[in-house]
Amino acid sequence: MSKMILKTEGDTHIIVTRRFAASPEAVYRAHTEPALLQKWLLGPEGWTMPVCVSELRPGGKIRFEWTDGKGRGFHQTGEYLELAPFRRIVHVARMHLPDPTPDNQVETRFEPDGDGTLMTLRMTLPDAATRTAMLASGMEHGMEASYARLERMS
Amino acid sequence: MTNLDAAFSALADPTRRAILARLALGEATVMELVEPFELTQPAISRHIKVLEGAGLILRRAEGTKRPCRLAPSAITAIDQWLAMLRQALAANYDRLDGVLAAMKPTT
Numbered sequence: 001m002s003k004m005i006l007k008t009e010g011d012t013h014i015i016v017t018r019r020f021a022a023s024p025e026a027v028y029r030a031h032t033e034p035a036l037l038q039k040w041l042l043g044p045e046g047w048t049m050p051v052c053v054s055e056l057r058p059g060g061k062i063r064f065e066w067t068d069g070k071g072r073g074f075h076q077t078g079e080y081l082e083l084a085p086f087r088r089i090v091h092v093a094r095m096h097l098p099d100p101t102p103d104n105q106v107e108t109r110f111e112p113d114g115d116g117t118l119m120t121l122r123m124t125l126p127d128a129a130t131r132t133a134m135l136a137s138g139m140e141h142g143m144e145a146s147y148a149r150l151e152r153m154s
Numbered sequence: 155m156t157n158l159d160a161a162f163s164a165l166a167d168p169t170r171r172a173i174l175a176r177l178a179l180g181e182a183t184v185m186e187l188v189e190p191f192e193l194t195q196p197a198i199s200r201h202i203k204v205l206e207g208a209g210l211i212l213r214r215a216e217g218t219k220r221p222c223r224l225a226p227s228a229i230t231a232i233d234q235w236l237a238m239l240r241q242a243l244a245a246n247y248d249r250l251d252g253v254l255a256a257m258k259p260t261t
Contacts, residue, residue, distance in 0.1 A: 005242045018247050022254035030253055040249040128179075 013130040016121040024110040027117045028086040031108060032056055042066070051075070058082060062091060086110060102130045161227070164208035169193065170201050174228060177211060181223040 004018045018029050030036045034052035042049060051065035051089065058079045067073035077100075078093040089108040094100045105124045110117050125131040164170055173187055188198050202222060205211045210228040213220045 004240070006240055006243065016243065020247075020251065020254055022257065026254050026257050027250075030192055030250055030257070036253055036257075039253045042221055042246065045245075049219065130175075 008131070009122075012125045012131055014123040014125070014131065016123075018119050019116055020119060021115055021116045023086075024112055024117045025086045027110050028089070031089065032083075035043060037064075056080065056083060062093070081105075102126050160208040161210055163209055164204050167201065167204075168224045170205055171221075173198075173201055173205065173212060174224065177222060177224045177228075183219050183221050189221070 004016060006014065006016050022030075030040065032054055034054050037054065038049045038052050047066055047068050049064055049066050051063060053061055053063040055061045058080055062076065062078040062080065065073065065075040074096060076093055076095050077097065078091050080091045082088065082090040087110055091106055091108075093104045093106055094102070099109050103126065107122045107124075109120045109122075111120070112118075133145075165174075169191060172191065176182060176187060176190065184198055184202065187202070188195050191198060202211065202213075206213060206222075210225055211222045212225045213222050219220060
């Protein structure tokens with residue numbers, strides 16, 4: 001199984017890399033088509049994404065809504081800035097917890113790597129304090145979901 | 155040794171996380187913390203008490219002021235938090251492996 005690597009770069013970037021045993025086309029589609037996104041972009045077990053809007057064009061809207069099925073939920077909104085099919089996506093994302101987090105600009109690249117694909121996610125936050133806050137507070141819904149799970153355990 | 159439950163409980167509040175993020179940049183007095191948060195001084199003081207009780211921040215006396223700074227254990231707690239993030243992200247990508255395998259044309 002491939003290992004995900006997450007690291008910081010400079011003052012404002014977060015880099016995530018991961019290799020997949022599938023073509024760049026398949027990985028790109030899985031990152032942009034709602035029916036596929038709803039199968040994996042979920043965080044911990046038990047969470048689902050009942051609403052998934054992904055308008056595949058520059059300026060197109062992104063809206064993901066997650067729920068744990070027990071009344072907890074939150075959502076992310078954003079826009080696509082650039083789409084180079086099967087190679088590169090640039091989008092802006094903000095989480096609503098419920099106040100919107102500062103804009104996170106995300107560049108996702110998909111490069112052929114042998115018979116698979118190397119994905120590189122590069123997040124750019126407005127400033128160092130925002131990145132610190134993001135890492136401290138959990139930049140992904142998974143963090144909030146994990147916290148919700150922790151709460152249920154206590 | 156910080157009690158991780160107390161630390162995570164303290165980290166559950168967005169204002170307290172923001173206070174920690176501010177303190178990650180350097181020491182600050184309560185008055186300096188009140189400014190960016192649009193909260194009253196008593197409200198900020200309550201949050202600081204929780205963070206102090208969880209061992210996430212330390213305060214020193216300087217005349218009548220008691221500046222706050224991040225405790226070394228806060229870094230550990232934030233690292234733990236980051237480890238949870240890694241896990242959630244990694245779980246997503248492990249699931250994506252399955253989705254990609256299912257997308258392949260079967261013969």
